[in-house]
Each structure stands twice: as C-alpha cells, then as structure tokens.
Amino acid sequence: MIEYDSINRYIRTVLMVGMLLSVAMLIVGLIMYALTNGSWDPVPLSLGAIVSGIAQGNPIAVIDLGILLLIATPLSRVIATMVLFGLNREMRFVGVALVVLAVVGLAILVVG
Numbered sequence: 001m002i003e004y005d006s007i008n009r010y011i012r013t014v015l016m017v018g019m020l021l022s023v024a025m026l027i028v029g030l031i032m033y034a035l036t037n038g039s040w041d042p043v044p045l046s047l048g049a050i051v052s053g054i055a056q057g058n059p060i061a062v063i064d065l066g067i068l069l070l071i072a073t074p075l076s077r078v079i080a081t082m083v084l085f086g087l088n089r090e091m092r093f094v095g096v097a098l099v100v101l102a103v104v105g106l107a108i109l110v111v112g
Contacts, residue, residue, distance in 0.1 A: 007084045014080045018073030025066030032059035075104060 033040070036059060043053040043061045050068065053061025082097035 001088055002084055007081070007088075010084060011077055011080055014076050015073060018069060018076055022066045022069035022073065025062055025069060029059045029062030029064075029066055032057075032062060075101070078104075 040058050040060045043049050043058060043064050045064055045068065047068075050061045050064050054065065078097050078100050082094050082101070085091075085093040085097065
C-alpha cells in the first residue's frame with residue numbers, strides 16, 4: 001500500500017516534469033523563431049501536423065508541441081492518480097478518475 005505522502009510526491013513529480021518539458025519546448029521554439037526570418041506558416045494543432053512541422057524545422061510546430069504538453073500535464077496527473085489509487089485498491093477514487101477522463105475525452109470529441 002502506497003502512503004498518501006508518497007502519492008503526493010509522485011503527483012508533484014508528474015506535474016513538475018510536465019511543466020518543465022512544456023516550458024523547455026516553448027523556449028526552444030521561441031529561440032528558433034527568433035533566429036529565423038519569421039516567415040513560417042501556422043501549424044494545425046494535430047499531432048501529425050506538429051510532428052511533420054518539427055521534422056521540417058518549423059519553430060511554430062515546436063511552440064505548438066509545448067502548448068500541447070502544457071495541456072496534457074493535468075491529464076497525466078489524473079492518469080497517475082488513477083494508477084496510484086488502483087495500486088492502493090481504492091476503486092472509488094479510480095472510478096472518479098475514470099469519470100474525469102471520460103468527461104475530458106467527451107469534451108475533446110465535441111470541440112475537436
């Protein structure tokens with residue numbers, strides 16, 4: 001059984017890593033943009049378009065990746081929480097996390 005202090009440390013680590021990765025991608029993208037002529041086309045916020053843009057060296061795609069990582073960070077927290085509660089056999093909290101993920105997934109489908 002994992003203690004709640006350990007759970008809080010794991011969750012804090014997930015949030016910290018997500019934030020640092022997203023900020024690093026944003027900074028790299030901004031530096032790339034500043035060092036180029038600035039005539040880059042916008043990139044749609046889809047994973048395939050972002051990967052293609054990064055492969056072409058598009059700094060806008062790198063910035064978009066940083067934004068997606070920033071958006072995904074709270075979702076990774078919910079997933080990490082669900083896993084940790086599952087390891088503790090606290091199925092009520094696993095259910096709550098699944099409901100949160102379902103609501104977010106539904107929102108993405110409706111808006112996207």
